[in-house]
Amino acid sequence: MMDMARHILIVDDDALMRRSVSLHLEQNGYRAGTAATAEDALALARRDRPDLILLDIGLPGMDGLQAIRHFQRDMDDVPVIFVTARRRELDTILGLEMGADDYITKPFNLDILLAHVKAILRRAERGATGQPPPDALIVGDLHIDPAAHEVTIDGRPIALTAKEFAVLHTLALDAGKVVSTEDILSRVWGAEFMGEPQVVYVNIRWLREKIETDPNQPRRIINVRGVGYKLIPNTPPG
Incomplete structure (x- = not known):
């Protein structure tokens, strides 16, 4: 059922990328929203809370590294996958405490992206089950x-x-x-x-x-x- 579909917010200034990713996600049973800027994405997310955010780092205006702070403030339990076209940014993504759950580099295969999305959503679901944590x-x-x-x-x-x-x-x-x-x-x-x-x-x-x-x-x-x-x-x- 469409109302049960997980909502993925795609934030990328590349219109072709937004269209191809959203189409692929929708073909696989997800509900996709898109935004070309971080500012638009924040406004959309406040109106329609996503289950996961695909966040490009190299955005015009507020970039992805700045935007994730706002997402964390407004909805700190929504997982984020960083998208980057520059390999040299990986140390920043992985090493600094940015709060992202994963990353993927451009260009990427859409099925590989889908695997990342599924893995992060499964992990988020496991974290919400309320199972007792293991001992220290x-x-x-x-x-x-x-x-x-x-x-x-x-x-x-x-x-x-x-x-x-x-x-x-x-x-x-x-x-x-x-x-x-x-x-x-x-x-x-x-x-x-x-x-x-x-x-x-x-x-x-x-x-x-x-x-x-x-x-x-x-x-x-x-x-x-x-x-x-x-x-x-x-x-x-x-």
Whole structure:
């Protein structure tokens, strides 16, 4: 039924992109809204709350990085997928605490985009089920509390993005064991993202910036070349 269709808001200044993406989403059972600017998108979202936002970074006027702050203020539980045409922006998207749930780079295959959309919506649905969170995990002086979504090192709070937290939690569940890059991808981003290991590499790098004493010589998150990563107990002196 149309009134039950999930609402996707597409924000892109490329008219052809808006038309092709909205048509593909509608053909697959979604309800698509479009806007050419962030300002128009914000006005539309306030009138008709979306279930997910596809947000281009390179918008005229207010860009996507600025717009996501407004979306977070007005509707902080609506997932956002950043869209970018410039690979050099990926570190900004993945590393800074922008609050986006995912990203995709132009040009992209419409079926790949659809897989991203489905994965994020499934994750959002799982988060709304009200299932009880798992117990807190302790790895050396590192304390991970999924219920509060908090991480501390020796009692000191560490601010992590949602994806950084998910990667760290995945490693902590198998602390002391090697977790393959593919397994991290599957457990954090979903099987649809297999073949995109760069998202793991970037999030590991930014995690190390936040939890390692010396990110260039990591002692907590260890790379096992050709296999994956291992989280080990670590209690730095002092």
